[in-house]
Amino acid sequence: MAEQAQFLELARQLSAVGAVKRDLGRILPPDCPAGSAAVLTLLGRHGAMRMSRLAELLAVDMSVTSRHVTHVADRGWIERSPDPADKRSRILRLTPAGARQLEELSLRTSRLLAERLSDWTDDDVGQLIRLMTRLRTSFGDCRSGLPRQGAPVVEETTRTPAHT
Numbered sequence: 306m307a308e309q310a311q312f313l314e315l316a317r318q319l320s321a322v323g324a325v326k327r328d329l330g331r332i333l334p335p336d337c338p339a340g341s342a343a344v345l346t347l348l349g350r351h352g353a354m355r356m357s358r359l360a361e362l363l364a365v366d367m368s369v370t371s372r373h374v375t376h377v378a379d380r381g382w383i384e385r386s387p388d389p390a391d392k393r394s395r396i397l398r399l400t401p402a403g404a405r406q407l408e409e410l411s412l413r414t415s416r417l418l419a420e421r422l423s424d425w426t427d428d429d430v431g432q433l434i435r436l437m438t439r440l441r442t443s444f445g446d447c448r449s450g451l452p453r454q455g456a457p458v459v460e461e462t463t464r465t466p467a468h469t
């Protein structure tokens with residue numbers, strides 16, 4: 306078990322991750338704020354789903370999720386279809402335009418990370434990914450699973466109060 310001083314330093318380092326998230330947020334296109342990017346990312350990663358599942362994955366209230374969904378639907382990036390199992394519910398899925406937008410977000414994110422981590426080895430990056438995944442799993446984060454095969458990966462950035 307780590308010592309108290311290590312946990313205090315870990316807490317300090319985790320707080321500092323906010324600066325990384327802010328930089329990632331700055332590269333988003335003006336018409337695709339962090340909440341919208343998170344919706345696209347989660348649909349790309351997990352596939353079609355109900356809004357209730359999306360709210361769970363976003364870890365935000367249904368009203369916040371509804372605003373994010375309306376924003377991306379208004380831009381034609383997702384479609385909302387009746388759920389065959391429950392006509393009162395809607396199934397959300399990416400449209401081809403949404404997949405293109407998600408690909409653009411993935412490219413922007415990858416470029417920024419490649420630039421900022423240019424002095425890191427592949428092993429360093431792999432170790433960070435493994436440890437962050439393990440940390441999220443330890444906290445019971447339902448989003449910590451691996452993405453679907455072939456789905457572009459964009460880190461969710463809606464966890465800051467300003468974007469939720």
